[in-house]
Amino acid sequence: MSEQSSTKKIPVLIVGGGPVGLALAGDLGWRGVPNLLVEKGDGSVFQPRMDMVGIRTMEFCRRWGIVDWVENAGYNRNYSQDYAWVSQLHGGYEFGREEFPIVKDEPKPPQSPQKRERCPQNFFDPVLTRFANRSGLTEIRYQTEYLSHVEHANGVTARLRNLATGKEELVDCQYLVGCDGGASKVKEVLGVKMSGTPTLTYTTNAIIECDGLEKLHDKKPGYRYIFIGPEGTWATMVAINGRDWWRLSIVGDGTMRTIGEEEIGKTFIRAVGRDDVKFRIISIMPWIRRQLVADDYGTDRVVIAGDAAHLTSPTGGFGMNMGIQDSVDLGWKLQGLVEGWGGSHLMRSYEIERRPVAIRNVNEATNNLKLMLTPREYLNQQVFEPGPEGDLARKEFGDAYTQMMKREWYTIGIHLGFRYEGSPIVLPDGTPEPEDTVTTYEQIARPGHRAPHVWLEPGRSTLDNYGLEFVLMRFDPSVSIEGFKAAAKACKLPFKIVDCDNEEARRLYATKLVLVRPDGHVGWRADGEPSDPAYVLDVLRGVKAVSTEAMRREEVAAL
Structure with a gap:
């Protein structure tokens, strides 16, 4: 066994340094509760998996005093936010488009003092890290792995390992929160199972750098493109920084397959519609789109949050925002328990309050996915034919698809109505x-x-x-x-x-x-x-x- 150091004591231990763990650490520090966050990675974002900070999350950012940090994090707030569905960008057909104001000009709805913001994870995680560090009550340790824990009457003893040195350490905490993702080790140690659909699609994401893409095709600029071919919906592409980074998602099905750089390159060329497009593949991430919710959220002292508790299709942008709602629900309850004014029902209420919201949201996201993939089930092939009949088929399909997809684009009830x-x-x-x-x-x-x-x-x-x-x-x-x-x-x-x-x-x-x-x-x-x-x-x-x-x-x- 590796060398083990003496026990550290801390009120709350957070496992996982993604947006959910960082938000919880920041909220606890804001509330005056010391906490330790451990993350087995180095804090860098290999693939920004989320890009929309929902309206309720922005209300929390307003509460925390970090709205301007989000707005100035790096996304080009003057970039088009239109959604369009096309056969390809250059020379292809545009079936429909939903126009949105640029981020800077999007109005706040009457129901909120804030609005949603475009802030992909590679920008948002540093904002939340800065927030977590602001109070001086959060300690963040990277390259530190959670191994196990033992829960007892008065707290939890967790075993950690420094991945750089191999040294192990025991940490005594009053409460432990696993924000360590879908493959959560905390969830595994708890023995928590998940229910739902383990595989909706096998999908591969690639971050692609392509300067001046808007000048290489004949469509109006857009934030998100859905690509539809004779086989149906085959890819999507979104603007990651509103400049030169794009996330290409090759939307698969239930068959697992490995997609390498060559196929990704061919797919990007097909999407753009030009053989002479210059681009660079920055990173590739295969992933499984799931519809799962944990059967329970933990114990009186050890709970899970975020992707550890619920895994959802990104169609709708609910996942990270739902996880941050978990963190805010936990933050004040942990404060009450640590400071002594809260009772035992606080922690027990966490699952009762948050699990139904997770079930509701992951089901809605799966329904959105099915709508997006509808062209795989039925598509009039005349939409790819030139001439008046093709024009009519394109209009009929485009109008119907646009109307159907509005349910994913306009979701204020999901974000504020839980x-x-x-x-x-x-x-x-x-x-x-x-x-x-x-x-x-x-x-x-x-x-x-x-x-x-x-x-x-x-x-x-x-x-x-x-x-x-x-x-x-x-x-x-x-x-x-x-x-x-x-x-x-x-x-x-x-x-x-x-x-x-x-x-x-x-x-x-x-x-x-x-x-x-x-x-x-x-x-x-x-x-x-x-x-x-x-x-x-x-x-x-x-x-x-x-x-x-x-x-x-x-x-x-x-x-």
């Missing part, structure tokens, strides 16, 4: 659950849902109140809240009161009192203080589980 129904740390108010939509989203302050955004003044949103504390929003100053004040003080809960005199907010939040959790989700609401405010806080901080018996008649009447 809710924590049945959570043990949310007190329901008896109102019916609204429809869970994809392309639209109506804000609602129902318990379990994201607290609504309203502009309170130029540049200041209701969302700017949330993050570090439980926030009691009061929309009528005559309503007494002395019971909540006393209960919060007694249990040393991070707690603040915000009096809000805004008609739009009053309408959206719907009741006179709304209690918002640190993650920005509503935990409780009513028109007056309950008879036992301490019970409400005990539920929301995980000391007591919600029960219908505990909802006294007078509390229900107040809702």
